[in-house]
Amino acid sequence: MIKRIFLVLILVFSCIVSAQSNDLIKTDGIKTELHKNNIGKITFMNGNIPLDQYKESDFLKSFELKRKSDLNIRVFMDNSVTNYLHKLNPDLTAEKLLQTGNLQFSFYIDNNFIYKENINYGCNFGSSGNKNTSTTFRVPLTSSKGEDWWAMYMWDRFKLNGGEKVLTEGTHKLKIEIRPYLKNDNNDVTTGELIAKGEIQLIIKTPRLTAKQIEIQPIATNSDWELSNFSFDKKKIEKLNNDIANYSLKEITSVVVIYDKKLLLEEYFNDANRNTLHDTRSAGKSFASTLMGIAIKDGHIKNENQTLNNFYNLKEFTNYEAKKDSVKIRDLLTMSSAFDGSDQDGDSPGNEENMYPTDNWVKFTLDLPMDNSKTNGGKWDYFTAGTILLGDIINKSVPDGLEKYADKMLFKPLNITNYQWQYTPQKVANTAGSLQMTSLDYAKYAQLYKNKGIWKGQQIIPADWIQKTLTHQIQIPERENQFYGFLFWNKTFTFNDKNYESYYCAGNGGNEFIIFNDLPLVIIITSKAYNKPYAHAQADKIVLDYILPSIIKQ
Template sequence: MRTTRLVVLIMIFAHTTFAQKQEIKAKTHNREWPSLEAKHFKVIPIKDSELRRDYELYVKLPESYSKNPDKLYPVLYFTDAIWHLEILSASTEYMLEDIILVGISWQKNSSQDLKEEVGEHVSRFRDYSMQESKKPEIQNKYQLGQANKHLDFIRNNVIKYIEGNYRADSRSRTYFGYSLGGEFGSYVLLSKPDTFDNYIIGSPSIKNEVPYLAELNTKLDSISSDEDNSLHANVFLSYGTQESEMVEPIQGLVGVLKGRRDRGLSLQKEVIEGNHQTAFPMTAVRSVAWLTTIMSHVSNHSDELPFFDTPQINKAFLNATPEDKNDGIEVGEVGIDGGDKKMIQEVAEEISDKKHGFFDSFLIYQKDKLIFESYYSRGRINQPHPQASATKAYTSLALGRAIQMGFLTMADLEKPLVSFLKELDSSRFVKGTELITLEKALTMSTGISIPDEQWEAFKKDPSQIQGQQLVQTILEHSAPITPDTQKFVYGTGPDLIMQVIEAVVPGSAEDFIKTELLDKLGITNYKWQTAPSGLPEAGWRTSMTSRNMVKWGMLTMNRGKWEGEQLVSKEFIDKALSRILLTGDDDVYGGGKDVSKQGYGFYWWSADLKVGDKTYFCRSAQGGGGQYIILIDELDLLVVVTAHDNENKTLQLMAERIIPAFL
């Protein structure tokens, strides 16, 4: 009898993927599945209000639920509940205790004939599949392709019930689906992505469904607003090493997702040892481990994980009493040690709701204490955040350290930059290269002008840009340099300063920066990339944790002193932070109506921030994407922001909301 039914099923579902066929073989039988009876799960009957289909929800609350009446809990929803609840319960018990589990059963009042023929799980083929069968006899009998209707049931009945009856956090919903349940998860992701925040899609049965998923993706973009067409989702996508038939469709789905170039999408693909059946247990375990990284502001990922592959935190971490991590930063409490707690909390909540761009962190340090610390999106307390042009400020301070140690003097800032580089052939320079002083390089006023296509040509011949040959190449190919051409132009300068550091300090610039700055500041968790020249990058491509950015700010606020030692020349920092030149207010990065008189020092920006009838002089290190180290000396205030949204208004936010909280 059982063999006969298996043969019938294989014939009926011949149009499905190999993975689904294997699952049918493993799971089909004539067993009756009674309502679940388990100590920790509550069984709740629930009806599809539109189609009058009966289901059950299997709800497990965390042990801490009754002890924390004000706490909201994330929820993990999963289909094929009776198959998955035990391993998900065990996995979360050990790795993610504070989460509500909600299993969604198969239809309870399905046709008895179909249940006897196929099994209690027969409704899954209808509910989780995206498209109808092209064979009329199969379609008439099994009504395949009703994922859209099942999704409506989950959105309109299941989620509303859970969030109406439990303290479920609507900002932290996760879906788990395997095989055909993975196909359903793919459908939800690309049709109504706001249903869940996180998607665990294991070995999805999408062998023939990628073109349809691509259509869903196109349709989704067409109905999204111009302002925000992001999926806003973290996706865990996996398959087994022995599921060779899964490789092409999975790659197809990955291509659809990556082709979106979606800044709000995080995708992690994993290949797990085993076939369709044996890969399942580890899929559950590893996906729950992945989920823990989304529920915490502390990263447990490898340092090799690219920043934009970091899952986004579902719920922002806001801390008015930062933890003392014995990292050289004293801590306090906003509202007690400074600032208006309510005002700061309101701003932080707005940042959490993405009302000010895609922030990753927001920290406040005042009067020698870190008094507020928060992380959002891809921000983590222990994960270095990519730094764009904020790196220039670090390069500036490295030169100031060389001056403090006597390898250069302040008077040297007025000397021709090439006078410090002994490997150059000055006879081949363009006219006027002697006008490029260290100060001109520090203020982006070199006068160097090289067409973009020429730069691209240099990159194709590494010999032209290695070591000091980079400077030789630049000064041979630039247009002539005159006092008139030496105007502020954001571009060449930092690489020249790094060349001078390399030339004047003992050893290498890389070792000097590490030993004389990073080590002394206690900065060990960072990345500092190497430029094509072989020297450390000078203008971008570093990564710093937000707390380490606070340290750079503290060093600067204290005019070069760190724990009693003068690390950087005070005279140099005073000049670096001054408004040496005005750059104009036509396009102030992060600015707005209350930000004016934008100026530039030694890779540090400055501006006036208007608050009421008063203005506050602000200096800042800035990086494209939204990294800031902001100093307001008059208020003894330091603010650090990391973000990955180029259209931020951070300085305007300082004027409107942050400074008033400290008046």
């Protein structure tokens, strides 16, 4: 009997050793009864309850999902993410595993599959979890506290890809499943076994709106605009206000419509008002183009075909080659220089996220290598750092620097007095974006282009510069029938089987200043849907489903 017990103990011990030896990294283990009793479960909680305070009585069975809520999940696993990935490919190092894989989330509503996402390898779990060693982690799906998590963007994508459509008023069962995944060199995905799953009843209530939230907002006096008496379909705009108020359209802060040079609509939402300075992010890039055109008109810069070697001794910077000398102002205005920089590629040396932490953004840009696959002026590739060079060239070329020049030559003639620049580390006005203004002042700027550069009889921007700016300078890759001018975008809206071409300034969050070619129409949309996948689609929807139908007689 003793011999048999001894053999059993040896067998059990060998199994434990064998299981441990299959792991690549020693984990933190399972240290609490709560964890031990809930291995393989996704639990839901209201807000972030610290692990050492978390109890089973905190596990939510139901939750009322509101516009601003704090639905969090805490996941209890029996191993770490790295070790799960190791099982999918035992030949890879921990570093390589975490560069090619992570977790896959699957979402179900009322037992129907809705959405699946392989989260990016760079998605981490903050202080609540280390992918090498942690066996539990917490992430928020929604937050009212200004948190900024990949999980919240994933939740937005789930809603955008069918979740919102099925989460109608009433009660719905949400189920989430988590598995590990790995990509190989051909981007083929291998998915592992189920790690954890959980479910909760979501209670959805449609907000009850007041008549005041829906009605068209009266235009107050002293707008600095002549008011329009154009007859438009008010019901379409009331529907717009309704959908913004009930959050079908999210984070919209203002909609301003100028028709035939007169103020037709001035609507504010989500705590914004006429005096709010909106952070429209990259929409501010277009001002670099404007100021370049004015500086050329005034003779401070010869023309847009001047090359960088006219302004910098490029041999003083890293990665010098003759190709850098031949970069034209035009190439930077059209996002088509040959610098090895792309904001669309997170691994690009010149990606804007690599620029911001540096102490000199001009030096960062001029130090970049050139991309052997690009020719100057050859292909469009969004490159924020290039707009910093444009701002620096203007700043060193005009009297008293860019900021004072802009105020004197552009803002004062438009009677724009309430605005706020951001600055580079060298205290130069930042032409990469985030020039904050009121919605009515953005409308003046956009209408100035519609007026071919004239404001109250004064030619502020040269007409030929407006023509060059609002021209198909270069095709935007992978966007059918969309082009780029001089730091202005181009797209065509199709409404009632008729095309309406527009040029527009655009910034993260769904901010757009839209100038129509063949309609006497300018539209300003400001929004704080920063980094949201629906941001610019929402702006298009506002134009196509509400504003154009309200104006164009059918």
